[in-house]
Amino acid sequence: xxxxxRLLTVDERDVPLAVLQRxxxxxxxxxxxxxxxxxxYLAIGPEAEDLHDVWATVELNPVGPNTLGAEEVxxxxxxxxxxxxxxxxxxxxxxxxxxxxxxxxxxxxxxIRNHPExxxxxxxxxxxxxxxxxxxxxxxxxxxTNEDDRLVWTTPRTTLRGLTDAALLDESxxxxxxxxxxxxxxxxxxxFLRGEFPKPGPxxxxx
Numbered sequence: 195x196x197x198x199x200r201l202l203t204v205d206e207r208d209v210p211l212a213v214l215q216r217x218x219x220x221x222x223x224x225x226x227x228x229x230x231x232x233x234x235y236l237a238i239g240p241e242a243e244d245l246h247d248v249w250a251t252v253e254l255n256p257v258g259p260n261t262l263g264a265e266e267v268x269x270x271x272x273x274x275x276x277x278x279x280x281x282x283x284x285x286x287x288x289x290x291x292x293x294x295x296x297x298x299x300x301x302x303x304x305x306i307r308n309h310p311e312x313x314x315x316x317x318x319x320x321x322x323x324x325x326x327x328x329x330x331x332x333x334x335x336x337x338x339t340n341e342d343d344r345l346v347w348t349t350p351r352t353t354l355r356g357l358t359d360a361a362l363l364d365e366s367x368x369x370x371x372x373x374x375x376x377x378x379x380x381x382x383x384x385x386f387l388r389g390e391f392p393k394p395g396p397x398x399x400x401x
């Protein structure tokens with residue numbers, strides 16, 4: 195898992211802290227002063243105000259002229275050609291141009307190692323953000339999801355494994371076609387990167 199999970203959205207509304215707090219009944223979400231920056235960021239951990247055992251932080255980066263958010267968006271657009279499918283490269287390029295805010299969730303692996311509930315809490319916060327302001331997901335070095343939270347773009351170097359919900363774009367209709375992608379199968383990954391649905395593998399010998 196990358197250190198950062200991001201949600202990139204075209205919605206500029208503020209997400210009330212109480213919405214995120216209600217999403218995590220087995221942990222805490224609280225606002226923390228961020229030295230050297232305007233405003234606050236959020237922390238996720240087992241107990242509020244415990245800065246020595248933080249599982250993750252959530253930082254809001256607005257996207258506008260001369261902002262860190264705008265620089266991040268430009269970097270993401272530049273990186274799209276390093277992966278695929280081609281239809282997702284085109285769709286994401288257009289979508290990212292309209293992004294107005296980035297919610298960056300930074301995960302601290304050293305503190306979540308002894309807290310199995312931490313990952314569930316982090317994903318609960320991410321889900322609450324998605325339900326409130328929508329957007330596409332981004333995982334460091336792994337890929338992008340669409341607005342339905344299905345994997346739509348990745349790179350040949352991805353370390354993602356296992357079965358995942360994915361989708362390919364039908365550019366003639368603008369509709370996403372959902373399917374299950376087996377990332378452990380190299381031929382399936384290669385077909386996805388080309389923009390093709392994976393074909394069933396050959397039957398075992400003697401079948």
